[in-house]
Amino acid sequence: MDLRYSEAEEAFRSGLRAWLAGAVPSLPPKPPANDWPARRAYDTGWQGMLHQAGYAGIDWPVEGGGLGASPVEQLIYVEELERAHAPYVGVNFVGLLHAGPTIAVEGTAGQRARFLPPILRGEEVWCQGFSEPDAGSDLASLRCRAVRDGDDYVLSGSKIWTSHAEVADYCEILVRTGPEDSRHRGITWLMMPMDLPGIEIRPLRTMAGSTEFAELFLDGVRVPVGNRVGEENDGWRVTMVTLSFERGTAFVGELLQSMELLRSLRDVVVAVGGSGAPGLLGRIGHLGAELDAQWAVTRRNVSQAARTGVPGIGGSVFKLAFSELRQRLAQLGLEVCGRAGLVWDELAGGPWSAAEGGPGNGELVDTWVNGFSRTIAAGTSQIQRNIVAERILGLPKG
């Protein structure tokens, strides 16, 4: 067990850190949270900068135009971005973390040449059309139909919770090509241009008030057969391939940001003092120990991925533990800012305020509200527990 970085890893880190020190301050001001076109422009602009500097697709396989970095370099990359308060993948998280890597491995040479460079350059944005109104946790029951007609698949059905659909150019979509009850065996993975006739996008407001995701209605949408990745009815396997790219680094930025937030809450509690301080500090210390533990779990996952290619059981351990930990951290944050936690507006007037160097009551409210999605998106905590119990502990299916 070695937690020291090699000379090569340190060199990679210092090169990146030096570049970030120049690049991050040159970014335009952050756009308003609910101005999605502006956020798209901001995030893709940043991606373009990464591309020019040679840092685009660092975790992508080489055959997809990526740098094929080791899991450890990937960890350093996310760590340095967070340290520099740089943007991460933003509205194109699907393109950069899911669809792109899938096309890189499962796509044809022609598909790779057409679709991958625009993602890396920050020109095209992707969304993910997996979930449906009646197929959430039970994704394999999805019903959105695709019927072959000449050189096209004709799609009808609906998708839901499609993040950033309004600003996306393409959708990685799972459709039913087999018989209705074919489950995993009758699903196909398609690349659907979002500007085709027959697609209606109806934005959905999250409980944070933002139109971050949408419902998609598809009525006779013609997607060329050439946009199919993998074979017909082999889409489930293609989807699983994406998961094999997960090296346990997807939430590293949020973990490190949580540690920073905890530090700043500690400072606020110490500054305020009073009879409640020891109790709050006890909770802060406990959360600190738990965050440190998940940082240790992360480094273990990355090390395991470096040896075997996958992070093993640690991925589920991290997802379950961290999503709930983040919610408790945010709950504590709200308590610390007291009645200022009843509004989103950033207020001045307390050590918690951004004006006085604190975390900011509005920011804390945002973290608290958005924290609720963490135990739902990408597999609910209940589903994660089922997976841990059945696949890791070998308990019988219920």
Add this chain to the structure above:
Amino acid sequence: MDFERSEDQVALAEGVARLCAGRFPLESVRVAEGRPTVADGKGWAELGEAGVFALRVSDADGGLGLGLAEAAVVFEELGRALVPGPLVASSLAAGLVPGAADGSVMVGAVRRPAGPGPILIEDLGAVDVLIVVDDGAGELRLVERGAVTGAPLQRSLDPLTPMWRVEALPEGDLVGGEEDQTRWGRDGNVLTGALGVGLALATMEMTVAYARTREQFGRAIGSFQAVKHLCADMLVRAESARAAVEAAAVTVDQPGVGDPVRAAAGAALLGCEAAQANARSCIQVHGGMGFTWEVPAHLYLMRAQVLAGSLPSPADLAAVVADRY
């Protein structure tokens, strides 16, 4: 950076697990349940021979010259096997107290109490010498067993860790200053956390094995989600604590990778918590069997209580983490 165990570390854990299975099978350890003396000098010497206490003593001094990381790996196995006796104290005393490293001298430990109140000491009947840890003065003092008058309590919570009551602690001889006392606290936190992780893994494995075979309503109880989710939480707790403990150990061994004092306090906190919470779930999933004397679930719970009792309070450990965050 490679936080996976090395081949040597894997082999070390396997070796200790084999030693425990051969020398300390639970059936034979349990024979001494409730006695005023449980740990025995012969078993201790065998642990010593295997290098359990001498791991971190330098080659030149006849030790193995390994790090706290290896010690943590070993202590997880000792915890898992529920090996009785003052393991942490004897390991920390190797190098300070002659004979501790090879197991020929069994070393116990007690914190000098800050105020009045009964003084309870684990395993006093078995130990040869005691280290008195004085956190206030920043000292470690050595007291010969013969210089202490104490009596065993009638019933100790952990039937395998007899508690003795002592009226007063003699002054003792100074064997360590502030640096040693700080090291004792920090490394003791990591090793105690490691024992806790071992307990937590043992109860998890015991629970899962039972949930696979016990049937009710015509199917294995492990197929019920309420049971499944208890088991999944046991794994998350044990693996999170294990990562925290091992990272803390490496942080002590490798200067510059983090704050060892904060990491060690967190490791103790989470290691003990995992041991306690997993033991509770173990009892629950065993149903009525879990409440019996026969099923050893309670032994793991009580040992977890003993570990927690040997540490600063959870509030104090959390305060260390908060302070150094």
